[in-house]
Every structure is written in structure tokens, then in C-alpha cells.
Amino acid sequence: MCELCVELRTYLRYGHHEAIVTTVDSSGSVNSAPMGIELRGDSILLRPYVGSKTYSNLVSTKEATINITNDSKLYYYSLFTPQMLKYSPSKLVRPPRILGDVDLYIECEVINIDNSVNPPLIYLRSLCCDLGSGCKLAFSRANSLVIEALVHYSKLPVLIREGNVDGVKRRVDVITYAYEVVERVGDEELKLIIKDILGKALTLIKDLES
Numbered sequence: 140m141c142e143l144c145v146e147l148r149t150y151l152r153y154g155h156h157e158a159i160v161t162t163v164d165s166s167g168s169v170n171s172a173p174m175g176i177e178l179r180g181d182s183i184l185l186r187p188y189v190g191s192k193t194y195s196n197l198v199s200t201k202e203a204t205i206n207i208t209n210d211s212k213l214y215y216y217s218l219f220t221p222q223m224l225k226y227s228p229s230k231l232v233r234p235p236r237i238l239g240d241v242d243l244y245i246e247c248e249v250i251n252i253d254n255s256v257n258p259p260l261i262y263l264r265s266l267c268c269d270l271g272s273g274c275k276l277a278f279s280r281a282n283s284l285v286i287e288a289l290v291h292y293s294k295l296p297v298l299i300r301e302g303n304v305d306g307v308k309r310r311v312d313v314i315t316y317a318y319e320v321v322e323r324v325g326d327e328e329l330k331l332i333i334k335d336i337l338g339k340a341l342t343l344i345k346d347l348e349s
């Protein structure tokens with residue numbers, strides 16, 4: 140454990156936080172996905188769904204690099220245009236670090252997997268932390284709402300599979316609200332991003348209706 144590992148509580152002080160988790164599969168292929176993370180004692184807790192690549196990679200290769208960032212664009216890229224992400228090697232684990240506006244890198248190893256709940260709980264031990272170049276972001280409603288919209292968007296496939304029409308409607312309402320606000324207070328790229336998220340959500344619903 141390094142000095143920064145001990146300071147993780149400063150970064151993860153509000154309970155559940157969002158981050159981008161980079162993993163590799165057994166052939167070394169890199170995957171990054173937005174995931175919620177939480178500090179539990181000295182461990183970092185992830186809850187990746189069983190069907191996700193992140194889950195299967197963590198089970199098979201047992202390492203992750205957690206990229207702590209508030210930059211909604213990195214969340215969007217990791218979900219929809221992963222080719223936009225650039226990487227640099229990590230120090231102690233195979234999953235690399237995302238280059239760009241990242242505040243903190245946490246290189247971790249899996250220490251326990253609890254499959255008795257859904258989603259499973261994956262406990263990680265932090266091996267090495269380093270500061271990134273940083274987001275240098277003043278609070279932006281547009282930036283926060285894009286991350287919020289992505290969270291709700293990524294819940295839609297499960298709700299649709301379950302036939303939970305009310306749940307789907309509520310999520311789409313939140314995305315629509317985010318769209319309206321980002322249109323007013325976001326920069327041009329965020330406006331394009333939120334338009335794309337709303338468009339993708341409406342396409343998913345169309346499939347539900349047909």
C-alpha cells in the first residue's frame with residue numbers, strides 16, 4: 140500500500156461514487172466501463188452485473204485500474220466510443236490507465252467475490268495509487284447531468300427485458316430532463332452527447348413498443 144492508498148477516504152468520502160473501471164480479459168484485451176465504487180473498510184467494493192465484461196474480466200484476471208474522474212465525456216466514451224480512450228501502462232497491474240482528465244488512478248487486485256447476491260460484490264485491494272493530470276472542473280450541472288443520464292440509460296436494457304414499462308418511463312423522463320438542462324447550460328460537445336443519449340434511449344423504447 141502506498142501513501143495515497145491511505146488517503147482514499149478523502150476521494151471516496153460520500154458513500155457510493157462513480158468511476159471508470161479498466162480491466163483485461165485473459166488474452167489481454169482491454170475494457171473500460173463506468174461502475175459505482177464504494178470504500179468498505181480498507182477494501183474497494185464493486186457491484187458489476189454478471190453479464191458485464193467487467194465482471195467476467197475481474198473473475199478471470201483479478202485485476203483492475205480504477206480511474207477516478209468527474210469528466211462526463213470519459214464516461215460517455217467508455218460506454219459508446221471506447222476507441223476514443225487512450226491508455227498508458229499501469230505500474231503493478233495489467234489493466235492500463237486512461238489518459239486525460241483523470242484525478243486519481245487506483246491499481247487493484249481482487250481479494251474476494253461474493254456471488255450470493257445480485258449483482259455480485261467484488262472486493263478489491265488497492266496496490267498503488269497515483270494522481271492523474273486532474274479534471275480541473277468547476278461544478279457544472281451539464282457535466283453532472285450527462286453522467287446521471289448515462290446511469291439511467293444503462294438501466295434501460297434490464298428494465299425493458301423485465302417489461303417494467305413504468306421504470307422505463309421514469310428513466311426516460313430523467314434523461315429528457317437532463318437533455319433540456321444540458322441544452323441550456325452545456326458546451327457544444329455535451330449538447331451533442333446528451334442528444335445522442337436521448338436518441339439512443341428513444342430508439343430503445345421504440346423497440347419496446349414494437
Ligand SMILES: Cc1cc2nc3c(=O)[nH]c(=O)nc-3n(C[C@H](O)[C@H](O)[C@H](O)COP(=O)(O)O)c2cc1C
Pocket residue numbers: 157158170171172173174175176185186187188190191192193194214218258286289290293
Ligand atoms: C456512472 C455509471 C455507473 C455505473 N455503475 C454500474 C455498476 O455499479 N454496476 C454495473 O454492473 N453497471 C454499472 N453501470 C452500467 C455499465 O457501465 C454498463 O452496463 C456497461 O455497458 C458495462 O460494460 P462492460 O460490459 O464492458 O463491463 C454504470 C453506468 C454508468 C454510466
